[in-house]
Amino acid sequence: MEEKFINLLKEILEIEDRELDLKDEFRHYPEWDSLGYLELIAMLDEEFEVSIENDDFGKLITLEDLINEVKNRMDNN
Amino acid sequence: MAYLEYKNVGISGLAAAVPGNIIDNYKYTTYFDTESVKEVVDKIGIKERRFADKDTCASDLCFAAADKLLTDMNIDRTEIDLLVFVSQTPDYKMPATSIILQHRLNLSKSAIAFDVNMGCSGFIYGLSTVYSYMQQHGFRKALLLDGETRSKVYSPKDRNTAFLFGDAGVAALIEKDEKYEESIFSLNSDGSRGNLIMIHAGGYRNPSSIETLKEKVIDEHGNIRSDEQAYMNGPDVFNFLIREVPKDVKNTLEYAETDKESIDYFVFHQANDYINSYLAKKLKLDKDKIPMSIEKFGNTSSVSIPLTIATELQDKLDEKRKVLLCGFGVGLSWATAILNFKNCHISELVEI
Numbered sequence: 001m002e003e004k005f006i007n008l009l010k011e012i013l014e015i016e017d018r019e020l021d022l023k024d025e026f027r028h029y030p031e032w033d034s035l036g037y038l039e040l041i042a043m044l045d046e047e048f049e050v051s052i053e054n055d056d057f058g059k060l061i062t063l064e065d066l067i068n069e070v071k072n073r074m075d076n077n
Numbered sequence: 078m079a080y081l082e083y084k085n086v087g088i089s090g091l092a093a094a095v096p097g098n099i100i101d102n103y104k105y106t107t108y109f110d111t112e113s114v115k116e117v118v119d120k121i122g123i124k125e126r127r128f129a130d131k132d133t134c135a136s137d138l139c140f141a142a143a144d145k146l147l148t149d150m151n152i153d154r155t156e157i158d159l160l161v162f163v164s165q166t167p168d169y170k171m172p173a174t175s176i177i178l179q180h181r182l183n184l185s186k187s188a189i190a191f192d193v194n195m196g197c198s199g200f201i202y203g204l205s206t207v208y209s210y211m212q213q214h215g216f217r218k219a220l221l222l223d224g225e226t227r228s229k230v231y232s233p234k235d236r237n238t239a240f241l242f243g244d245a246g247v248a249a250l251i252e253k254d255e256k257y258e259e260s261i262f263s264l265n266s267d268g269s270r271g272n273l274i275m276i277h278a279g280g281y282r283n284p285s286s287i288e289t290l291k292e293k294v295i296d297e298h299g300n301i302r303s304d305e306q307a308y309m310n311g312p313d314v315f316n317f318l319i320r321e322v323p324k325d326v327k328n329t330l331e332y333a334e335t336d337k338e339s340i341d342y343f344v345f346h347q348a349n350d351y352i353n354s355y356l357a358k359k360l361k362l363d364k365d366k367i368p369m370s371i372e373k374f375g376n377t378s379s380v381s382i383p384l385t386i387a388t389e390l391q392d393k394l395d396e397k398r399k400v401l402l403c404g405f406g407v408g409l410s411w412a413t414a415i416l417n418f419k420n421c422h423i424s425e426l427v428e429i
Contacts, residue, residue, distance in 0.1 A: 034237070035120050035351075037312050042355050045319050054313045 001074075005067055008047060012039040022064040050074055080263050080332050083208040087257030087417060090250040092146035092424035093387035094138045095127040095374065100243070102126060102375075108234045117240055122350025126243030126375035128228040133429065135166045135224030136174045138246025140181055141427045143222055146248045147182070149424045152218065154183050159210050159219035160190040163203040163379050165407070166226045167192060178222060196274070197346045197406025198264075199223060199379030200247075201414050204402075205262040207251050219251040225378040230276065231309075232302035235295070238309050241349060243375035247383040250422075256397070260416040263329045265321070267409045273313050274407040278304035315352060318405045323359050326403055329413040337362060339399060340415070342390060346404040347371040347381035379404065387423055394421035 006020050013031040026032060044050050050073040052060075060066045102118045102125060103111075118124065129138065139162065147154060160182070162175035175190040184190075189210070195202045200223050207219045224246030231238040278289035289304040302308070326343075330336060337343075343366055345353055350371050357367055368389035370381070377384055382402050386394075394400075397419040405411035 034311070035117070038315055038351060041312055041316050042319065045316075046359070051316045051320060053316055054310060057312075 001071065002067055004047070005070065006063070008043050009040070009063075012036065012043055020063060022062065022067070024063045025061055026063050026066060027061075044070060048074055049077060080261055080329070081205050081209070082262075083205075083212060083260045085255050085257055086208050086211040086251060086253050086260070087419070088204075088249050088421055089252040089254070090146050090150045090422035090424070091247065091383060091387050092142040092149070092427065093245060093247045093380075093384050094141040094145070094427035094429055095243075095245045095384075096129040096133060096138070097428040098128050098130065100126045100128050102240055105233075105240060108239070109236060114240070117236070120349075120351055121240060122371055123240060123375040124372050126228070127245060129226045129244040133226070133244075134168050135164045135226050135244070135246055136162070136168050136178055136181075136222075138226075138244065138429065139222035139224040139248060140178060140246075141429045142246050142424075143178070143182055143220060143248035145424050145427050146250060146422075150250065150422055152250065155185050156217045157184050157188055157220055158216045159207060160184060160188055161193055161203050161207050161219070161221050162190075163193045163195060163199040163221070163223040164225055165194055165196055165199075165378070166224070166230065175222070182220075184220075195410060196378050196408065197348070197376075197381070198404040198408065198410040198412040200382045201262065201402055201404050201412035202264060202410075203379075204249075204251075204414065205264060205412075208260060208262075211251060211253060216253075221249040221251060223247050223249075223380050223383060225380050227376070227378050230307045232292075232300075232306040234292070234301035235306070236298065236300050237311055238307065241376045243377050245374060245377040245380040245384050247380055247387060249383060256419045257417050260414065261329060261333045263325055263332070263413045265325060265411050267317075267321075270313070270317060270409040273310045273317070273409060274307065276305060276307045314406070314409070317409060318352070318411065319355060319359065321411060322356055322403060322405050325411060325413045326360060326401065329415060330401070333415045335399070335415065340401045341366065341398040342393075342400045343367050344382050344385050344390075344400060344402050346406060347374070347385060348376055348406070378406065388426060391423040394418040394423065
């Protein structure tokens with residue numbers, strides 16, 4: 001799941017020149033913007049059938065936080 | 078879950094009016110640089126919008142549309158028993174704009190007139206209200222007017238909303254006829270998400286003051302608006318609607334004992350191209366069945382559904398057509414309707 005998530009994230013943000021690290025603060029990626037955020041919401045819905053509302057999403061800092069949150073929500077589905 | 082069902086009432090004519098002033102979204106660069114504007118505009122698919130001037134209200138757009146419609150269809154105005162005006166940008170806080178329009182349109186004093194204060198789902202709410210009144214024996218004809226000047230509501234300095242909204246007004250004539258057969262409506266509400274799209278001040282909860290009129294920097298990106306300009310939490314609205322809207326469309330189709338293959342056209346609220354494309358993909362709909370006007374007019378709130386019918390389905394509603402309408406947004410409120418069109422008159426677009 002982790003690999004799939006990272007590959008999809010790279011795809012939607014159009015990151016091609018480097019690998020991502022779990023400790024990355026994803027909001028600091030130069031490719032991250034409000035449209036990327038919409039793409040991420042669509043990807044979570046389409047590929048993982050989860051949604052994370054803004055208040056909860058705001059608490060997620062690293063790529064690892066994000067992946068763990070998605071895993072938790074998938075388990076609770 | 079409750080559905081509304083009506084028989085033998087339908088839209089016999091439709092006219093739309095837009096301001097003549099065209100905004101080229103790629104050149105809407107007073108507050109943002111050209112490159113970032115292009116990126117946003119490409120994504121949302123809104124190339125042009127229409128902005129009303131300071132003297133033009135939603136009611137003026139609706140008046141122009143209604144006058145054109147009644148003239149084109151040669152309608153005796155004394156036969157109009159009901160006028161409903163859907164808008165969140167009325168002329169005044171009081172009286173209701175519908176009553177001003179009753180007089181301007183020269184309708185009878187015995188006509189019923191009232192406003193419906195709803196946003197992006199509003200046309201479907203208004204239509205269901207009019208259909209309901211039309212079940213009464215004495216009713217001959219009704220006018221549903223739906224107008225918005227959303228360009229006046231949002232801050233041009235807030236990147237979240239600056240490129241989305243435009244102005245328009247429509248008039249729909251509603252009559253009884255067996256050719257319309259059955260219509261089904263599903264209407265939904267979630268007030269717990271009321272703060273996702275909101276004008277915080279200027280009503281009676283937070284009255285207008287010097288403070289509420291002040292422009293403020295609202296986030297770390299330097300976006301600016303006052304408390305009397307509208308706020309929209311786009312991501313959470315998107316989160317919500319991609320879950321609820323497809324569900325409502327599917328449930329309504331099921332209740333109507335029909336399927337998406339039997340629907341000739343799906344007319345969605347024109348929010349932005351990204352959202353609409355995602356909904357179409359998720360519902361696995363044929364793109365040819367989804368008329369879109371977002372590129373030319375942007376998001377005109379409740380007007381976007383009838384405006385899309387008036388501009389994209391002209392000449393396509395002569396034969397009997399089954400059409401699904403779906404609106405979603407401020408409230409939050411969302412609605413789906415399945416209706417039949419036949420010999421529907423659609424006037425040429427009015428520009429004022």
